[in-house]
Amino acid sequence: xxxxxxxxLSFTGYGKGPxxxxxxxxxxxxxxxxxxxxxxxxxxxxxxxxxxWNSNLPMLTASTMKTITTGVGLNLLGPDFRFATxxxxxxEITDGILDGYIYIIGGADPTLGSADDVAYAIDSIFGVxxxxxxxxGIREINGNIVADDSYFVRELIPDSWSWGNLGxxxxxxxxxxxxxxxxxxxxxxxxxxxxxSVKIEAVYPTIPGQKIINDLTTGAPGSGDxxxxxxxxxxxxxxxxxxxxVDRKEARSVNSSRFPHLSCAYHFAQYxxxxxxxxxxTVTDIRQVPEGAExxxxxxxxxxxxxxxxxxxxxxxxxxxxxxxFKTIGKVAxxxxxxxxxxxxxxxxxxxxxxxxYGFTQSDGSGLSRENYVSPxxxxxxxxxxxxxxxxxxxxxxxPVPGKNGTLRSVLKNEPDSIKGRIHAKSGSLSSVRxxxxxxxGGKKSGLIKFAILTNNYAAYTSQMQPKIxxxxxxxxxxx
Numbered sequence: 031x032x033x034x035x036x037x038x039l040s041f042t043g044y045g046k047g048p049x050x051x052x053x054x055x056x057x058x059x060x061x062x063x064x065x066x067x068x069x070x071x072x073x074x075x076x077x078x079x080x081x082x083w084n085s086n087l088p089m090l091t092a093s094t095m096k097t098i099t100t101g102v103g104l105n106l107l108g109p110d111f112r113f114a115t116x117x118x119x120x121x122e123i124t125d126g127i128l129d130g131y132i133y134i135i136g137g138a139d140p141t142l143g144s145a146d147d148v149a150y151a152i153d154s155i156f157g158v159x160x161x162x163x164x165x166x167g168i169r170e171i172n173g174n175i176v177a178d179d180s181y182f183v184r185e186l187i188p189d190s191w192s193w194g195n196l197g198x199x200x201x202x203x204x205x206x207x208x209x210x211x212x213x214x215x216x217x218x219x220x221x222x223x224x225x226x227s228v229k230i231e232a233v234y235p236t237i238p239g240q241k242i243i244n245d246l247t248t249g250a251p252g253s254g255d256x257x258x259x260x261x262x263x264x265x266x267x268x269x270x271x272x273x274x275x276v277d278r279k280e281a282r283s284v285n286s287s288r289f290p291h292l293s294c295a296y297h298f299a300q301y302x303x304x305x306x307x308x309x310x311x312t313v314t315d316i317r318q319v320p321e322g323a324e325x326x327x328x329x330x331x332x333x334x335x336x337x338x339x340x341x342x343x344x345x346x347x348x349x350x351x352x353x354x355x356f357k358t359i360g361k362v363a364x365x366x367x368x369x370x371x372x373x374x375x376x377x378x379x380x381x382x383x384x385x386x387x388y389g390f391t392q393s394d395g396s397g398l399s400r401e402n403y404v405s406p407x408x409x410x411x412x413x414x415x416x417x418x419x420x421x422x423x424x425x426x427x428x429x430p431v432p433g434k435n436g437t438l439r440s441v442l443k444n445e446p447d448s449i450k451g452r453i454h455a456k457s458g459s460l461s462s463v464r465x466x467x468x469x470x471x472g473g474k475k476s477g478l479i480k481f482a483i484l485t486n487n488y489a490a491y492t493s494q495m496q497p498k499i500x501x502x503x504x505x506x507x508x509x510x
Contacts (some may be wrong), residue, residue, distance in 0.1 A: 075477020092458025096395030136207025162329025181206035249273030356395025
């Protein structure tokens with residue numbers, strides 16, 4: 031099958047195999063599904079539709095969107111692509127003293143300072159940067175450490191993200207200079223009595239000049255952690271409100287940061303002072319530094335390979351990594367790392383892959399936006415095209431498998447490995463949204479099945495919808 035033929039696949043007709051029978055007998059007769067918006071399609075290895083229900087309907091995707099972001103990123107950038115970060119200086123060095131600036135020039139490495147196993151230890155990276163300064167003859171700095179995040183357009187989050195998601199760790203958008211996955215860790219300690227104030231400790235990383243307004247109170251016993259975190263991207267001001275139960279020793283929270291580039295510069299300056307290079311200046315945003323100074327690069331470090339980052343992205347559904355890949359697609363393809371350029375670039379790449387983009391609208395890379403609309407038919411077209419990609423095996427292996435590590439570890443938990451082990455898919459969840467999309471290794475006749483099941487706007491609890499959704503996945507695995 032050629033790439034040109036992929037976009038023109040004729041999805042006509044389907045037999046009454048296990049998957050379609052399950053739709054007719056279990057899903058269409060269930061009031062929970064009748065009162066929701068459901069879109070399903072499954073296509074076997076021969077291009078034959080084996081399951082269909084509203085397959086042309088564009089729907090919210092949640093994190094199944096990550097499979098499109100990572101697949102297109104893999105196709106455009108290649109599995110060996112690495113994000114680069116450079117350290118440079120401007121000014122003059124006299125007797126080991128620099129009268130000038132140190133620049134950390136971001137290349138959007140999403141693993142920089144991350145605690146994830148895929149990331150390199152930040153002390154080792156800082157060590158390489160410090161060695162570069164020492165090799166340039168710098169022992170003392172009479173100037174500032176400048177955080178340069180200009181690799182991307184500074185728009186940490188897309189306009190379409192919901193307000194309620196912005197303070198949480200999963201609501202951390204990407205940056206031209208990421209740090210610690212663009213989050214901060216906090217410890218909240220309640221008072222001794224209900225109504226007392228709550229102590230806030232910002233554990234790591236530090237944002238220089240940050241102001242936190244503490245509106246937290248100690249809540250009633252058994253009320254748990256009901257704290258909320260809000261922040262802006264202009265004044266470095268954050269608001270903590272809500273309550274923490276009096277019977278909680280402490281509450282640990284990981285929240286999003288809008289100033290990761292400044293945290294990176296702050297902690298590098300701290301590292302230098304602790305390791306023999308005195309910094310007499312402060313941390314400065316690149317926009318506060320006059321343009322035109324000649325910058326001499328003294329060190330460069332690189333992220334892990336893109337495929338290693340993609341493995342984490344799809345396995346644990348890492349939003350930051352997905353957003354970074356998405357904006358890098360735009361940066362590499364158009365020269366501008368913005369959400370608008372990236373959306374355009376993804377469509378262009380899909381068209382180059384031979385995928386018909388009818389029924390496809392992408393607003394972000396992770397699927398957190400409620401303005402992503404993708405039809406089940408598009409997913410099947412796209413997954414079919416990915417089979418023709420030189421990097422297909424790497425992409426396929428990045429998808430979670432039920433019963434193993436990742437977001438599918440509890441899916442089909444009572445089923446044997448002969449069922450679970452043949453499903454390679456991505457899950458996605460938002461409020462009243464539950465989706466699965468990917469591949470199922472079918473029998474000899476059906477081959478590798480491509481599928482998507484998207485459920486939107488249901489009024490029931492997700493736990494009530496889940497058994498029937500998993501039943502459909504099982505039915506797919508029973509196709510001969």
